[in-house]
Amino acid sequence: MVARAVKPTRGPVTNIRAAPASHPSGVIQVTRAIAEAALRDTDWSALDAMIDTHITRQVKSNPDAAPLLTEAETFAGLVRATRRRTGLPQAVFAEVYRIPVGTLRDWEQGRRVPDKPGLALLHAIQTDPATMRRLLAS
Numbered sequence: 001m002v003a004r005a006v007k008p009t010r011g012p013v014t015n016i017r018a019a020p021a022s023h024p025s026g027v028i029q030v031t032r033a034i035a036e037a038a039l040r041d042t043d044w045s046a047l048d049a050m051i052d053t054h055i056t057r058q059v060k061s062n063p064d065a066a067p068l069l070t071e072a073e074t075f076a077g078l079v080r081a082t083r084r085r086t087g088l089p090q091a092v093f094a095e096v097y098r099i100p101v102g103t104l105r106d107w108e109q110g111r112r113v114p115d116k117p118g119l120a121l122l123h124a125i126q127t128d129p130a131t132m133r134r135l136l137a138s
Helices: 032-039 044-049 054-060 071-086 090-096 099-107 114-127 130-137
Strands: 013-016 026-031
Touching: 026 032, 032 054, 071 090, 071 099, 090 099, 090 114, 114 130
Parallel strands: none
Antiparallel strands: 013 026
């Protein structure tokens, strides 16, 4: 999977955090013109042709690149963020949304990946937590 750059949509300047080795202040200002030039100059067909081993090698060789996450780590972050947005602790979230607390812990700690019904439930909770709470309470 290859991440693609997106044109900035708000304001003329975007601040990007960078590793201190890349820039002394740790912040680089990117103007719309710089972003558009980067998008224009990117060889998208070459990026699309890259296989996972090439991507992994490139990320490992770039000290400024964020580490690649496993599928379990990616979903763990999604589950944690969904729960934290509701402001509920694990036990309460699990009870309210009818998820076994052990399953929720496994998802949040990356020991298990949510199945498709679990992902659908999480998406519904993200979209409208109050409605889901009301529907599941009845």
